Amino acid sequence: MYQKVVCVEDPEEPPGCRQSVSACAFPAQAPALTFRQRHFPTASEQDWNDWRWQLRNRITSLKKLGRIIALSDSERQAMAFNGATLPLAVTPYYASLISPDNPGQPIRRTMVPTVSELLVSQGEEHDPLGEDGHSPVPGLVHRYPDRVLFLATDYCSSYCRYCTRSRMVGKRKGHSLARWQKAIAYIAANPAIRDVLLSGGDPLTMAEEQIEWLLSRLRRIPHVEMIRIGTKAPIVLPQRITPELTAMLRKYHPLWMSIHCTHPDELTPEAARACTMLADAGIPLGSQTVLLAGINDSVETMRKLMHGLVKIRVKPYYLYQCDPIMGSAHFRTPVSKGLEIYQGLRGHTTGYAVPNYVIDAPGGGGKIPLIPETVVGRDGNDLLIRNYEGNVYRYPDVIGAASHNS
Numbered sequence: 001m002y003q004k005v006v007c008v009e010d011p012e013e014p015p016g017c018r019q020s021v022s023a024c025a026f027p028a029q030a031p032a033l034t035f036r037q038r039h040f041p042t043a044s045e046q047d048w049n050d051w052r053w054q055l056r057n058r059i060t061s062l063k064k065l066g067r068i069i070a071l072s073d074s075e076r077q078a079m080a081f082n083g084a085t086l087p088l089a090v091t092p093y094y095a096s097l098i099s100p101d102n103p104g105q106p107i108r109r110t111m112v113p114t115v116s117e118l119l120v121s122q123g124e125e126h127d128p129l130g131e132d133g134h135s136p137v138p139g140l141v142h143r144y145p146d147r148v149l150f151l152a153t154d155y156c157s158s159y160c161r162y163c164t165r166s167r168m169v170g171k172r173k174g175h176s177l178a179r180w181q182k183a184i185a186y187i188a189a190n191p192a193i194r195d196v197l198l199s200g201g202d203p204l205t206m207a208e209e210q211i212e213w214l215l216s217r218l219r220r221i222p223h224v225e226m227i228r229i230g231t232k233a234p235i236v237l238p239q240r241i242t243p244e245l246t247a248m249l250r251k252y253h254p255l256w257m258s259i260h261c262t263h264p265d266e267l268t269p270e271a272a273r274a275c276t277m278l279a280d281a282g283i284p285l286g287s288q289t290v291l292l293a294g295i296n297d298s299v300e301t302m303r304k305l306m307h308g309l310v311k312i313r314v315k316p317y318y319l320y321q322c323d324p325i326m327g328s329a330h331f332r333t334p335v336s337k338g339l340e341i342y343q344g345l346r347g348h349t350t351g352y353a354v355p356n357y358v359i360d361a362p363g364g365g366g367k368i369p370l371i372p373e374t375v376v377g378r379d380g381n382d383l384l385i386r387n388y389e390g391n392v393y394r395y396p397d398v399i400g401a402a403s404h405n406s
């Protein structure tokens with residue numbers, strides 16, 4: 001099932017990407033097969049299932065994109081401002097999920113720029129979360145006492161139009177060993193740090209040797225208890241999840257993974273297979289979903305997404321209010337919409353399928369959970385609480401109770 005392939009030299013590849021690898025043979029799905037035959041007629045199934053081929057053949061220009069979809073005026077005008085917004089990049093696999101004739105399709109809207117990105121609204125900033133101000137060394141964000149965000153690379157296989165780090169990703173710098181060494185030295189010198197999140201960019205766009213170099217160095221630091229990887233690869237580049245990758249990752253437990261997933265249409269057989277391989281390697285999987293206007297901002301869509309994630313062993317973890325990056329107003333919903341969705345999930349489905357709804361506070365305040373009011377008040381010693389149906393119940397609270405240590 002798994003065959004060796006050799007990648008050829010190509011300037012579009014991220015650094016360190018040229019070596020022999022195994023292509024994970026995903027069973028051909030009808031939409032992807034039809035798409036490949038139409039738009040990449042010289043590509044074999046082996047090519048298609050090779051993650052490095054997917055990276056080399058990303059759709060990155062107006063010309064390439066126009067061959068695949070019927071561009072709207074808004075999309076075409078946005079592409080004319082190349083360099084003014086986040087770069088365009090979509091893997092062929094993920095492009096096969098994009099509607100060629102519906103500009104309003106959710107997956108298309110998350111990948112293809114529109115002129116709305118050029119409109120800056122009040123409160124929007126290049127670095128809304130204040131990450132740069134909490135960066136003691138380049139590529140490391142230390143905002144919480146016991147954990148750090150390690151930005152291993154600025155490269156992604158596909159760029160989401162609402163990306164929190166649109167100010168820095170896609171600049172073709174890849175990764176820097178010198179920056180990595182400084183970040184690791186900082187972590188080693190701060191024993192309060194017990195949790196490291198590898199993100200970027202997408203760490204899984206790097207070669208196994210590079211990922212393992214980072215994991216092995218972090219594992220040598222006694223006070224680092226857990227390592228997490230933030231990625232969208234299982235969704236936009238499922239071919240990346242190979243037996244070789246999972247065999248390497250499982251050597252560095254406890255290792256967790258946060259998977260960025262936005263819409264139920266992303267939960268294809270290929271994505272399910274990738275997540276299954278990771279889960280079978282003993283890696284706990286959690287999802288991170290951004291609430292986006294006109295894309296997933298309904299209870300029905302969100303419930304379908306969360307149920308689909310649970311079925312492929314991904315625990316819904318965070319539902320983020322969209323960060324106010326530059327040109328993001330067309331993506332952001334009112335907070336009341338997020339509370340409505342949370343209320344429509346909590347109690348109406350299994351708790352494992354209900355994510356935490358949070359705002360990552362502008363200015364570096366960290367993640368703040370948002371929940372509908374459940375504490376109604378008090379009546380004497382009784383606490384009045386409201387359930388998911390809106391009914392109020394009494395709980396006999398213990399107030400000023402005497403110590404039981406006597």
